[in-house]
Amino acid sequence: MPRGTGYDEYDHERFDRPRRRTRPRTKDRPSYDDAVDGVVVTVDRGRLTCLVEGRPVMAMKSRPLGRKGVVVGDHVRIVGDVSGAEGSLARIVEVDERRTVLRRTADDDDPVERVIVANADQLVVVAALADPEPRPRLIDRALVAAYDAGLDPLLCMTKADLADPETLLTIYRPLGVPHVVTQRGDDLAEVRARLAGKVSVLIGHSGVGKSTLVNALVPGSDRAIGHVNAVTGRGRHTSTSALMLPLPRYDDGGGWIVDTPGIRSFGLAHVQPGQLIGAFPDLEELTDECPRGCTHGEGEPECGLDDAIADGRTDVDRVQSFRRLLASRERAEDD
Known part of the structure; x- marks a missing residue:
């Protein structure tokens, strides 16, 4: 045994350990020609x-x-x-590079964006007319996310056998948001026509009938259906992850729908309020004379939208509806 060590010449501890990263590094990357x-x-x-x-x-x-x-x-x-x-x-x-990205945050102070779905064309906001009651503030915030992502919005009102849709429509008609009205057992031809040839994301809070709608549109999808709590007036979450489903190819050319888990809030920390006006070209052109830093919201001094209302160049209801969406970005969802 060599002097000064505790090992003999055949002990494995005597030999150097192999160094990490012994394989020569290379800048070459696989081509993935077979992908x-x-x-x-x-x-x-x-x-x-x-x-x-x-x-x-x-x-x-x-x-x-x-x-x-x-x-x-x-x-x-x-x-x-x-x-x-x-x-x-x-x-x-x-x-591949994404055409569109629909995002949300957990709340309005959350810096972490959560991508819901990529490459969608349309955001379908599903809202029950009753049982549970519609929540316009949540609908507003979903519309803001759609406009920010460059998606076409569609308001789908369910359970029309329980309440008149006109009350909710009066809120969104000035914005020009397209809509469809459904009820259980109803013919879904109009809904299919709106979805044809597009990738549509369905969102809504629990209990609005979203899974029921998906099961009717895609027979055999077997999405779990929840029930509304009689005390809280809220549904329980039944979908636990987003799922993309191909629509049956009728004469309308098929399409895709993405069913998402029920939501109770829609954080918009990623949305810049000043960019929302770009989704309304007719209003945007009225803001050319606005002072620097104008948000076009309620109470902004010398806002061009107020001047346009005063001289009859735009409709006051449309401006108020736009400002309601703008305010929803700056106000947390009230649960």
């Missing part, structure tokens, strides 16, 4: 279900993507086992 195209239809605890040539494929995000999130609606490139066989697992290696 196939897919679209993410649901995300569950890190596992993503994608549709590849019409078949579901289970996949996980590859390490080179780092912290880049992958959400429902993303168009992705996939390698590995894309057979869709039970137990198979592929890898998502690339995420």
Whole structure:
């Protein structure tokens, strides 16, 4: 045994440990020439279900993507086992640039944005006319998110057999928000026509009949249906994750719907109030003479919208409706 050590020449502790990163580093990256195209239809605890040539494929995000999130609606490139066989697992290696991104935050002070869905065309705000009562403030905030994301809004009023839709329509008619009215067992031809050929995201708080609507539009989807609590007047959450479903291809050309979990608030920390006017071109052109820093809200001095109302260039109800949306960005949702 060598003097001054506790090891003999054959002891493994005597030899140097292998160094980390012994493999030479390279700037070359895989080309993924064999990758196939897919679209993410649901995300569950890190596992993503994608549709590849019409078949579901289970996949996980590859390490080179780092912290880049992958959400429902993303168009992705996939390698590995894309057979869709039970137990198979592929890898998502690339995420295409998103056309649109619908976001929300937990509340208006939350700096963390949560992407709800990517590459959607339309936001369908589902609101019950009764049981539970409609919540215009939540609808307002959902509309703000739609305008900010560049999505077309659609107000879908359910349970018309329980209440007259005109009361709610008077609030949103000045904004020009398109709408459909439904009730249980009703013909959904008008709804299908509004959804045809588009990727539509359905949102609404629990109990408004969103899952019932999805089950009627996509037979066999079997989305769980909740019930409204007789004491609180609120529904319980039944959908736990967003799910993208293909609409049956009737004469209207099909389309996709994304069913989302019921929401109780819609944070808008990511929305800049000054950009909301851009969703209303007719009002925006009336603000050219506004002073610097004008938010176009209620009480702003020398706002061009007030001048336009005074000389009859615009309708007062439309301006007030726009300002209500603007105020909803600056006011927390009242639960």
